[in-house]
Amino acid sequence: MTGAFITLEGGDGSGKSTQAGMLVAALEAEGRSVVRTREPGGTELGVEIRRLVQHTDGHVAPRAEALLYAADRAQHVATLVRPALERGDVVVQDRYLDSSVAYQGAGRELDGQQIRDLSLWAVDGLLPHLTILLDLDPAEGRKRMAAREDAPFDRLEQTGLDFALRVRAAYLALAEAEPARFAVVDATGSPEAVHERVMSHVRGMLAAGR
Template sequence: MTENLAAATHRQETAPGLFVCFEGGDGAGKSTQVRLLAEALESRGSSVVVTRQPGGTPLGARIRELVLHGDHVSARAEALLFAADKAHHVDELIRPALERGQVVVTDRYVDSAITYQGTGRELGRDEITALQHWAVGGLLPDLTIVLDVSPEAGRRRRGDVHDRLESEADDFHAAVRRGYLELAARDPERYLVLDATLSVEHLHAAVVDGVARAQDRR
């Protein structure tokens, strides 16, 4: 774990790109804010790579279909499949983009696994954290934006179509929410927690401001 965290610090000091991640419960509005941020950055001349996990590569798309839309997957197998997706995603897409000086904006990253599998599935946050950090070689975002939403509000926003994780009961999603807030509280400089029930415009302005501060810290 120590080596992985050192690797993350080294990347932030040497790689020219910027790595931004959106996290939060299902129905938080991450996709909208990812799109708006990418458009804002591109309008200012940045080269932006928008991706998601799972599913940011052809292999990831197949893993996404298995774990979110396929038949039952045991909890430990689910955690390992998500870790495999991230390992391949980082090697094939994220790290090369950062080395080229691009801005990478991802919808979900390691914190999703830590909260959904470690906390929600009760597999152990420390164990899933170690697995995820090993899978991505210690590569952590410069800024993680958590769109905080209650299980009830998230369910209303999602409507009637649900994948395997979205279909879980509210107590599962409540545990996931607590997991995100606990992670953010441990590292407030790298996290930005926003109330997902605020207007799209208000959230976007706060996101842009947070990204600007992250760029200034580089």
């Protein structure tokens, strides 16, 4: 593969969608061909899975939730991400397998290693060249979410603060375990300030040969 695969991770309200948009605009301004996508929902099948997981009334069993996300990921990588990378594009993606480890693993208290193994099997081992972890205190993230125009929260966003704290801790543990792939970025401050922090890591990765 000759393209570059960049993912953005973080808790709810950390600014992933905003930073993805700003990153895409900056890379396109430099003349790069960029594909922006997200999980779940990056494909037609993914849109339906996103609806099922995030907006289904009633309880969704944690293992069922994890399997639905893995199914979306397999389709997404096979039909969108890998073809884009093979064309030489930069793929900027909002959430990837690390979200499943953090949310379904630590958050839902499933086995994180099993969740990771399931996801890696689903994508045939594909890992990002760079994962930006937007780190923010969960309480601040919830304040941001409450102020959004598209509130109320979906089913995952309605979970308690303890859930969000476990997710944050899991993300930071993942970053510590894979420092060559992860870049932890302070998500406090203005979107422009956070964007500059993100771009410093992206430029470094691209300069290294991606």
